[in-house]
Amino acid sequence: MLLSTYGSRGDVEPLVALAVRLRALGAEVRVCAPPDEAFAQRLAGVGVPLVPVGPSARELTKAAPRPSSLPQRAAELIAGQFEAVTAAAEGCDVLVATGMMPAAAGALSVAEKLGIRSVSVTFQQLTLPSPHRPPLAYPGRPFPPEVTDNRVLWDLDAQSIDVLFGEALNTSRVANGLAPVDRIRDYVVGDRPWLATDPVLDPWPQSPDLDVVQTGAWVLPDERPLPEELVAFLEAGAPPVYVGFGSMPMHASADAAQVAVEAVRAQGRRVLLSRGWADLAPAGDQDDCFAVGEVNQQALFRRVAAVVHHGGAGTTTTATTAGAPQVVVPQAADQPYWAGRVAGLGIGAAHDGPAPTAESLSAALGTALAPRTRARATAVAGTVRTDGATVAAKLLLDVISRGKPHVAA
Numbered sequence: 001m002l003l004s005t006y007g008s009r010g011d012v013e014p015l016v017a018l019a020v021r022l023r024a025l026g027a028e029v030r031v032c033a034p035p036d037e038a039f040a041q042r043l044a045g046v047g048v049p050l051v052p053v054g055p056s057a058r059e060l061t062k063a064a065p066r067p068s069s070l071p072q073r074a075a076e077l078i079a080g081q082f083e084a085v086t087a088a089a090e091g092c093d094v095l096v097a098t099g100m101m102p103a104a105a106g107a108l109s110v111a112e113k114l115g116i117r118s119v120s121v122t123f124q125q126l127t128l129p130s131p132h133r134p135p136l137a138y139p140g141r142p143f144p145p146e147v148t149d150n151r152v153l154w155d156l157d158a159q160s161i162d163v164l165f166g167e168a169l170n171t172s173r174v175a176n177g178l179a180p181v182d183r184i185r186d187y188v189v190g191d192r193p194w195l196a197t198d199p200v201l202d203p204w205p206q207s208p209d210l211d212v213v214q215t216g217a218w219v220l221p222d223e224r225p226l227p228e229e230l231v232a233f234l235e236a237g238a239p240p241v242y243v244g245f246g247s248m249p250m251h252a253s254a255d256a257a258q259v260a261v262e263a264v265r266a267q268g269r270r271v272l273l274s275r276g277w278a279d280l281a282p283a284g285d286q287d288d289c290f291a292v293g294e295v296n297q298q299a300l301f302r303r304v305a306a307v308v309h310h311g312g313a314g315t316t317t318t319a320t321t322a323g324a325p326q327v328v329v330p331q332a333a334d335q336p337y338w339a340g341r342v343a344g345l346g347i348g349a350a351h352d353g354p355a356p357t358a359e360s361l362s363a364a365l366g367t368a369l370a371p372r373t374r375a376r377a378t379a380v381a382g383t384v385r386t387d388g389a390t391v392a393a394k395l396l397l398d399v400i401s402r403g404k405p406h407v408a409a
Contacts, residue, residue, distance in 0.1 A: 001396065002092045004032040004085055006054055006077055006103035009246060010314040012039045014123055014196055014389070017220035018096070019048045021393035032081075032088050032107070038294065046220075053084035054103070067140025074102035075168035081106025082172050089114055093400045096121055097188075102165045104188050105181075109173050117399055121194040123313045124334040125204055128193060128212060129154045129185075132205040136333060138164060161185045196392065197313065200383045201320055201341060215395065216388025217317045224296040233290040237270055239305040240290070241365065242324075244274025245331070246312050257281055260308065261289060263361035267369055269305055298322065306348070306368040308361070311335030320347060323381035325368040329356055347377040 001022060003015040012033050019029045033039050035052035043050045054077055077100065085107050089095055097107040098121040111118035122128060126136050131150050135157035137143050141164070143153055161184050170180040181187045195204055195214040204214050226234075234240070243260040257273055257280040264271040270288040273280045274295070282289035292300075297315070301307055301322035309315045311328040316338045319326050326348030328339035339350035349367040351360065367373060 001027050001029050001094050001096070002032060002085070002089045003029065003096045003098075004053075004081070004088075004103075004107040005097075005099035006034055006057070006081075007099040008057055008312075009038070010123065010312045011099045012042070013220075013314055014218035015096075015098070016042055016046055016048070017218040017389040018392055019043075020046050020220055021389040022396065023048070025393055025397060027393075027397065030088055032085050051084055051088040054080040067138070070138070070140070070164050071168060074165045075171070077103045078106035078109075078165075078168050078172050082110060082176060085110040086114070089116060092116055094119065094396055096396070098122065101127070101161060101185070101188060102168060105165065105169050105184055106172065108188060109169070109176070109178060109181075113176055113178055119194055119396065119399070120188055120190050121196055123196050123217075124337065125195055125197065125202060125212075126334045126337055127185075128189060128195065128204075129157075129209055130205060130207050131209075132207070158183055158185045194392065194395075196388060198317060198320070198384050198388070200380065200385075201317060201345070202313075213395070215392040216385035217313075218389040218392060219314075219317065219321070219386065220389065222296045222298045224299075226296060226299055227292070230290065230292055230295065230300075233270075233272070234303050237288075239303060240264075240270035240272040241267070241306045241308060241369075242272045242274065242300065242304045243280070243308040244276050244315075245280070245310040245329070246274075246276050246315055259356055259358050259361060261286075262358035263356070263365060264308075266358065266362040267365050269365075269369075272300075272304065306365060308365070311338040311342075313338060316342065317384070320377070321381055321384045321386070323374075323378040325373045325377045327351060327361070327364045327368045329361070330354060345376070345380055346373065347380050348373060 005011045015031050022029045030049045030051055031043055032051045032053050034054055034057035036056050036058050040050050081103055095111040095116050095118045097104045108118050134150050134153045138160050141160045143156055165184055192211045195212050196218050198217045199214055204212050241264045261271050273291045275291055275293050281291050297318050301319050301324045306325045307319040308327040311330040326342050328342050329351040330336040330339045331354045342348040343350040349364040351364045
């Protein structure tokens with residue numbers, strides 16, 4: 001079985017969970033993902049082979065390419081998918097495709113070429129057409145402000161995707177003996193996409209247009225102990241506030257670390273900075289600040305006063321499951337959606353904009369640190385599903401055993 005993605009840590013980590021569950025059920029699994037060292041180490045740690053595809057996701061993100069370069073980058077990603085996924089998928093029964101739209105389109109095309117059953121998966125529902133909400137606009141291609149009908153906006157979204165990625169995909173498809181695709185988004189989403197998110201945190205509004213299979217989030221229990229130095233810091237005082245922005249480089253705020261430290265101190269708390277792709281670090285040697293790298297967030301988030309983060313699906317789910325109040329500082333893509341869900345559920349605050357000041361972040365922290373928010377976060381934590389990866393693994397094995405046709409389209 002081949003699990004294919006291209007994206008950040010939030011696109012790779014769920015596949016780690018699914019791969020482990022599939023192996024526990026007796027399946028042979030390999031993962032196609034960017035060649036970043038962190039991804040290779042993570043997969044090696046659970047004994048799953050990595051087939052590298054495309055350039056480093058971290059380097060691509062930090063480079064912040066111009067919106068006008070999207071078609072060129074799409075062509076490179078799709079060509080890489082045809083090369084790497086074709087070799088990796090030989091002998092597989094099912095291909096699971098997720099990640100960036102052009103990469104998923106390339107992987108699904110490879111499955112079609114090889115005659116392999118495939119499943120299209122998303123880790124956030126904003127790529128699934130729904131009359132209940134508008135789509136996300138692609139960088140450099142804003143929607144006309146006078147258009148408010150969601151169905152019209154989704155049609156414009158499909159047109160944008162075709163303009164951005166259509167030539168790149170169809171050039172590779174024709175070169176590989178496949179017919180061109182007219183509507184790329186519809187091809188990738190298919191009639192029965194899987195939504196790997198928690199139904200409480202991310203409820204899917206039923207739509208007559210799609211038969212969505214919501215499995216729950218794919219999360220692997222993390223048994224790693226926290227580093228001794230981190231434990232010593234945690235035990236040296238009251239629970240600190242965690243601040244980390246994951247795979248976001250934080251271009252909008254060059255002094256993000258100092259802003260965070262000042263905001264947390266204004267609330268009378270110690271601060272725990274996660275370096276991440278933004279390379280956050282406190283200025284100088286300060287007793288009330290501590291910086292960490294890769295760490296067991298599941299264990300850590302149960303020991304902090306609040307979690308300040310960018311609003312990635314994985315971090316939002318981990319903090320929610322841990323019962324930690326949150327402040328979401330959304331940077332891009334689906335992150336404003338997750339910020340809205342956190343605020344709507346009463347388990348934290350959504351910061352207005354991607355570049356907080358010490359004052360604005362401190363104000364949001366005041367909401368998150370309120371006793372009522374902690375109580376609500378604890379209550380919601382008890383409702384989050386923890387079996388999503390197991391549900392998905394069993395469904396995939398069922399796809400094989402029943403010999404079902406192509407699932408994604």
